[in-house]
Amino acid sequence: MKREDIIKPENKVYSRPRLLDKNIMHYCPGCSHGVVHKLVAEVIEELGLEDSAIGIAPVGCAVFAYNYIDCDWIEAAHGRAPALATAVNRLYPSKVVFTYQGDGDLAAIGSAETIHACTRGENIVIIMINNGIYGMTGGQMSPCTLEGAKTATTPYGRRADLNGFPLRVSNVVSLLDGTCYVTRQAVHTPAAVRKAKAALKKAFTNARDKKGTSFVEIVATCSSGWKMTPDKSNKWMAENMFAHYPLGDIKDTAIPAGTAQ
């Protein structure tokens, strides 16, 4: 069998999503953003939402998300993405609007906009990459930093008595009547990537079908901020982050109450 016989469209098992640009990403080696970007691009493409997807980029490492995913984008002020998404979606109800934010952007400075977009039940998708750190500004403590974790602003480790407790944002927004789907995922293994993609697909489908706010948290690594190799970061995340931020669906109004896993 020749090489040409194998390289045929019908034999293709994997390719770059059409909506993922060929621009070289600025993300550090081992960062979860690249994988999540790819999943978002795949989901938009598979749902046929290329013409109607509108992304709201945050301030933080994903500030340049608009350079990588080929849909319309607005770059928001720090933390305000859900406010922008609210307006765009209300002015264009037929469009599918999503925010893509980090835990510093969303859970600290943007907590009010997040709570109120969710409580109004805006028909949008909110994606939060939770790596428990401010990556872009150089590794400072975020609301989601674990107790004991060393960061640029908690050089001796986060102490609850000084810095408060790590915030479980997904659990908070799951209590709000406007959210229809709240889930916590990760992308550190192929199996986790597949689950995260299914979650994102459900979230975008909900937005398209106007079911309320879908909130997808991705527990993620920040090798540079954590000062670990990519491999060690994945292990550290699984061993430490998942204990405080357990993976799985937290709320799904499509499933009767009490039966969600």
Add this chain to the structure above:
Amino acid sequence: MKDDIKLMKGNEAIAHAAIRYGADGYFGYPITPQSEVLETLEALMPWETTGMVVLQAESEVASINMVYGGAASGKAVMTSSSSPGVSLMQEGISYLAASELPALIVNVMRGGPGLGTIHPSQSDYFQATKGGGHGDYHLIVLAPSTVQEMADFVGLGFDLAFKYRTPAMILADGIVGQMMEKVVLPPQRPRRTDEEVRRQCPWAVNGREGGRKRNVVTSLELDSAMMEKNNERFQRTYREIEKNEVRYEAKYTEDADYLIVAFGSIARICLKAIEEARKEGIKIGLIRPITLWPFPYEAIREAARNVKGILCVEINAGQMIEDVRLAVSDSVPVTHFGRMGGIVPNPQEVLDSLRKDFINPNPQK
């Protein structure tokens, strides 16, 4: 047309005018003395008629960022607030200017600083005309002195904002927001269709319909050379606006020995003072800047050519006086009279102040 003459508050006129202009969205948060804008819109339910979106946001910060999102999508969107709330909006206003987005912001000023007072003031002149937020930018600033102008400037503000792709502000005060007057409302215009928005705003973020290339609205540019180019483009726009859009009202300036410069509601009180003075043979003229930015420097310079003094009357500690002094390069004495804390001067106080400053500075001698 007769049916369209109404008696209403300035704040209510803003709400009616917004619907009639065909505005697409209003996002606001309650604050005295402008809450009637949001209340009137909620009562009129324009989403049932024109399709205009009205939303009470969780804060002024959220309001202005909803405006940012709406403006980025090419829609005609606005917010209104009063001084402390407008302070909260400054970051978002800077983003609007930096992203070259058209939007309308209404500030019905109250006395500050801090929580200050709910009573009228003009003490946000600096904030409105000199930037307010971070970075080198300007807003087009319109200063209404009547309820009629409150209504008219909604359309004018939106038109200028879209013409130059830059945010515009109506800088009103608690007097003109709260007082009731006769007003002729503009005729109802239809809202632009999404297709018309696409044509008018090819840059807008509203989905890549028809497979067009993606649109990105951002104020970020990390390449300093590019960011300087962006700034140069903003400045070219500002020079164009300065050239084309200066607006002011001049009264009794031809034979004036003295000049009063005043904007907004206090200009009407000054006019009363001027008319009283003329009965006594004191010839005072009035320049009322309508655009506070761009400022009518040239008009003031011209009007000041033969006067002995200029009194700048403002409901603040003296802010616009800096622009008036720039206008005349201190070739004429310029003094300021104003009250603070929400107190509005009466015509007699204005006249006494002008007499003291220029006509009879030392009454005992």
